[in-house]
Amino acid sequence: MPQTPLTVAELSEAELLKRIFPRLVLSAEHSAAVLLGPGDDAAVVNVPDGRTVISIDTQVQDQDFRLQWNNGYRTTGYDVGWKAAAQNLSDINAMGASATSLVVSLTMPAATPVDWVEDLADGLAAAIGKLGAGSCSVAGGDLGRGGELSVTVAVLGTLNGGQPVLRSGAVAGDTLAIAGNAGQAAAGLALLESNHPAESLAPDLRLFLDLQCRPEPPLDAGPLARSEGATAMMDISDGLVRDGTRLAIASDVVLDLDPARLKLLATPLQPAAGLLGADPLAWVLGGGEDHGLLATFPAGIQLPAGFTGIGSVQARGANEPAGVKIAGRPADSVGWDHFAD
Template structure:
């Protein structure tokens, strides 16, 4: 049993790594795993997909809201979704971790468990460990295309159907519920225990439809990306990359908006802001970190059935010099989503 009062500064680096390594998953692509100077991973396709992201304490997560388990899951999922958006399966992860000395060792091992649960059957094959003033988690994921061409952001063409897999607005709803005090992060359960509110869970522990990425590639998706910064902002990236306009149908987003209305009412009652009827719609259009997949498919693919769980939410229209995103043919009156360098 681990003493929950044990801190990182009570162990040396070797002892801390000895607590972490047994928790990490391995996989069939691994030739040499953690413990050597570098890992060796098979790349049977002859190519590999690679992506990396970083989570910084008090910028991307708060330790009073998030357990180590939460942060581990989140750090893995946001990278795994990027690999899936290329149409690939993840094979291995490399994790770099900065931790302050007074951090509980249980928090660190919880992070390892969260990484392991979210990333399996991909393997965590190594990384780096350092001390610092705040927790920083950097994850790099490698993926296998299995002989297929990667699905790029730039492939959308007029006449394609715009489709989405996953949830929209749930993470943003969870963040607002936490921020205003309408919900608590958890019920006192230990690492791995469940938060009280499902939207808080969506924020702290996002789940991405990872298998839908390779399925979309196999079905002939022309463009795809992970929705991490909000539907409008990320749809705009597809539009600009392909030189096209994406027209999103408000009616196709209706079920998402309706599902979020009770949470929007909770926030309004808690904050006293009863004059914000569009809060739920704004979560759906501009909320990020649900890590669903946004893709475009040729019309004939959509006519015969999109791969599950994709559903149509719009169409690709003209190719022109001013690519943009429209909502029912008009410019949406909603801020487009998250930008790291804007208030």
């Protein structure tokens, strides 16, 4: 008979931590900013240039992920750990900064299998290493019991002597560009919600599912964009149009998207769209969990490696609101709202 999985209720907090800590020990070059890591009441973290960039985000079961999806896919602890790291590292990236350390809070039901928690630690460590956050390390965290799984990560970063790139710096005449994927995680979410079994998906479709569960933000693009003169930048977490509107409002401008460039972004999504009878352009405009970067650059400069131009920044008319247009017409894709959707 199969063995019943060991649950967190069968271990003390100290015993569970003994299983987690070794999985979070990264190589020495990842730990330079952490002067004192897990084991004490608080961590001690070095601040390389005297300023700290900080962000925090939470994933909650059945709100941000499901343990069992409609198409049969089971979310692993590795998935949740990876995504928890990726989405927070992406926020630091969007400021033009590099992550230096993070802390993690995990709340879980008593029946949570211990190996799920161990997988979460593995996912955190793997994302930090494989996504290229070479100066980052897990500095500590907290464990608690609750009615549902909830993972919160707070991440610290450094600007390495530079200035942060804000949402409010775009000016008329700038080029609008994107780094990373657009719409692929949204295609993956649609596949998870579909009736097409995960194990039957062809590799080109399975890729989208994987990018929803384990996004790959372009962590080298943020600091590079800052150094190359980006005027405004933000992480696309809630959709190109919704987040673009936020940038436009902050800068008091209009972002005008180029339909031809949007079509190029939608082309790789055609296999999933054909299977599901969906519009790939809607995924490009409304899907955000790829955690790509939206940035603006002064007109005439060569875009940094990894960035693709998708439109322009325009001054808004006297009676025109700041926002996003497509070929001069208001965009109607709204993207993700954590409270309305």
